[in-house]
Amino acid sequence: MFNEENRERIRENIQYINQIKAEAAVKAGRRDEDILLVAVTKTRPPEDLNAAIDAGITDIGENKVQEIMDKYEAVKPVRWHLIGHLQTNKVKYIIDKVAMIHSVDSIKLAEEINRRAEQHNLTMDILIQVNAAEEESKFGITTDETEEMIRYILENCANIRLRGLMCMAPFEEDPEKVGVFFAQVKEQYDRFAKIEHERLDFKYLSMGMSHDFEVAIAEGSNLIRVGTAIFGARNYNKTV
Ligand SMILES: *Cc1c(COP(=O)(O)O)cnc(C)c1O
DSSP: OOOHHHHHHHHHHHHHHHHHHHHHHHHHOGGGGGEEEEETTTTTOHHHHHHHHTTTOEEEEEEHHHHHHHHHHSSSSSSSEEEEEGGGGGGHTTTTTTTTEEEOOOOOOOOHHHHHHHHHTOOOOEEEEEEEHHHSOOBBBHHHHHHHHHHHHHHTTTTTTEEEEEOOOOOOOOGGGGHHHHHHHHHHHHHHHHHOTTTHHHHHEEOOTTTTTTHHHHTTOOOOOEEEEHOOOOTTTTOO
C-alpha cells in the first residue's frame, strides 16, 4: 500500500512539474518539448527511479558515481546523467553507463573522460560547468577559463563532443534574484554555440533546479534538473 501511494505521489509531482515547465516555456515564447526534464534521484532507491520512469521520465540525474553503480542494474532502461562533481579516478566506472556528463570543470577531467571514451570506442557528450557567480564553494570554472577549455578539448579530445553548458545558481530565498546569473550563462552559451567545429554541437543549457527552474527557463534554460519537487526532501543519513 505504501509503495502504491509513493508511486502515485511521484507521478503527480512529475505531472505538476511538467505543467509548470510547459507554462514557463510558453511564457518564454518557446516550445515545451524543447525543454528536457531530468529527474534528480540522489539518495533515492531504485523503486523511486522506476516509478518516475513509469510516469514518463526519460532522463535521470545522479551526482555521485557510486549511486549510479548501485542502482544501475535495478533500474529500467533510461538515459543517465552525471550531474555532480566527478573525480578523475572514477570516470572509468561510468563512462559506458551515462549519456552525458554535466560537470566537466577541468582539463584534467576532460582528458581522462577522453581517454576512457577512446578505450570504449565511444564519443562522450559533455557540458562544461560554469560558475559565473564565482562562488568559492561551488565547482565550475569562470567565464574566461571556459573558452580556453573549449579550445583545448576541441584540439585534444577527439572522443568528446561538446553539447553545452551547465551551472548551479547561488542559493537565494527569492529565485528571481538569480535571473541575472542565468542570463549571463545564457549569453556565454550563445557565444560559444557559434564556434564552428564538428565536435561542438551545442544543444543543452542545463540550469534550474526545484526552486529556481521557472526563472531558469525564462532566461533560456532548456534542461532542468529537478529532485526535491518530484521526490520530496532528501535524507542524507539514509543509505540507499
Ligand atoms: C541535487 C541536485 C539537483 C536537484 O536539486 P533539487 O533542489 O532537489 O531540485 C540539481 N543539480 C545538481 C547538480 C544537484 O546535485
